[in-house]
Amino acid sequence: MDISDLRIALFSGNYNYVRDGANQALNRLVGYLLRQNAQVRVYSPTTDTPAFEPTGDLISVPSFAIPNRPEYRVPMMLSPGVKKDLKAYAPNIVHLSSPDIAAHSATRWAKKHDIPMLASVHTRFETYPRYYNMAFLEPILVAGLRRFYRRCDAIVAPSDSMAQVLRDQRMNYDVGIWSRGVDRDIFHPSKRDVEWRRSFGIDDEDQVVGFVGRLVMEKGLDVFSDTIDRLERRGVPHKVLIVGEGPARQWFESRLPNAIFAGFQSGPDLGRAVASMDMLLNPSVTETFGNVTLEAMACGIPVVAARATGSLSLVADGISGRLIRPGAVQNYADALQDYCENPELAREHGAAGAKRAERYSWDRINHGLAETYVRLVRQRAEGTKHLPYEALR
Incomplete structure (x- = not known):
């Protein structure tokens, strides 16, 4: 078989109702698959006010809003209507992009119908409790994620560093890479x-x-603001530019009263905003890839990022930016001060990052995932597939 023979059922917890890097990557993937004459059907919660139009056919999955974060929705069990639609569509592979209730239900449906499953990992959900004073929940979340991912035939991560984390956590035997690309027509030094x-x-x-991203605490807003405090106490001349929106904006504005808040930007406007910075500070440890890191590199600006999954695979420390121990505010401030006081160093590191970003082509990356789909379908048909991890325990 080849890519055009694929019939993919893609399950997403958020395909288009709130814009983020993960669902934009999924929409790009679907667009690529459709151009290759594959068939794709997406199952996700929907709202009356989506952030953008979905790519491909989107089937609404029953869901409810999160009480303290109403912009996000939690998918529920697959309804009889959704199961009927799945049966009529008859996919030959299931792609699960979020370990939520609907995805768990989808794994049971796929096993019942002997359909191979692939899961993509987009964020480090197990780290989120750290930002809400509930770090004790992390081992429980890891165990739950392990149970979910072991039921799949394969999992893919967006970076080598995240793939190694998944291997170390024993999430699955078959761990591959589905990286991320960057649109060089939008993100460019020019x-x-x-x-x-x-x-x-x-x-x-x-x-x-600069800071780019959704304004939520799990993006490391506390570390960012503490780092800026250090720069100010040292008397290092600088300006702070925040690009993004989110529920923590009021908190962030109160912590950084001198910062410039440009609000949400997308497309060419986002490319202009990023390229107009002189350096990016990305202290988040929740990313599995770090789209904003790659976009900043493509724009030719150096990145100061947490030494964590995602950025580890993108930033060459001391060459295209700086990698800092998570939470080490003084070290973040040191790196920013170096760039502020030595613009030539910043330009040198930015140019190195722009050259590295040239490797990331969306079509090449999505073709690799499509080939993984084909391999899993072929293995299932030939009876040569790897047993799911849980079956080997």
Whole structure:
């Protein structure tokens, strides 16, 4: 068989109702598959106010809003209507992109119908409790994730560093890579816009420390703001530019009263905003890849990031940016100060990052995942598939 023979049922906890890096990657994947004449059907919660139009056919899965984070929805068990739709569609592979209730239900449906399953890992869910004073839950979450991923025929991670974490956690025997790409027409050094900077009161000689992402605590907002406090106490001249929206914006604004909040940006506007920074600070440890890190590199600006999954596979420490021990505020501040006081070093590291970013082509990356689908379907048909991890215990 080849890619055009695929009939993929893709389950997502958030395909398009809130914009984030994971669901944008999924939509790009579906677009690529459809161009290869594969068939794809997406099952996800929906709302009346989606963040963007979905790519491909989207079937609504019953869901409920999270009480303290109503912008997100939790998928429930597959309804009889969804199961009827699945049966009529008759997929030959199931892709699970979030370990939620609907995905657990989908694993049971796929096993019953002898359909191979692949799971993609998009975020480190087990680390989230750290940001809400519930770190004691982490081992429980790891155990739950292990049970889920071991039921799949294979799992894919967006970076080598995250794949190694999954192997160390014994999540599955078959761990592959589905990386991320970057649109070089949008994210490029040429998109830097001096007039746009000036519109925010940023002088041409100002060194701008940027943050890009959803404004939620799990993105490391506390570490970011503590680092900026250190820079200010040291008297290092700089400006702070925050790009993004989210429920923690009010908290972030109160912590950084001198920062410039540009709000949500997308497409060419986002490329312009990133290229108009002088350095990016990304202290998050929850990313499995770090789309914003790659986008900043493509724009030719150096990245100061946590030495954690995702950034470890992207940033060459001391060459295209700096990798800092998670939470080490003083070291983050040291790295930013070096760039602020030595713009030539920042330009050198930024240029190295832009060269590395040239490797990341969306079509090449998505083709690799499509070939993994084909392999799993073929293995199931030939009876040569690897047994799911749980069957080997």
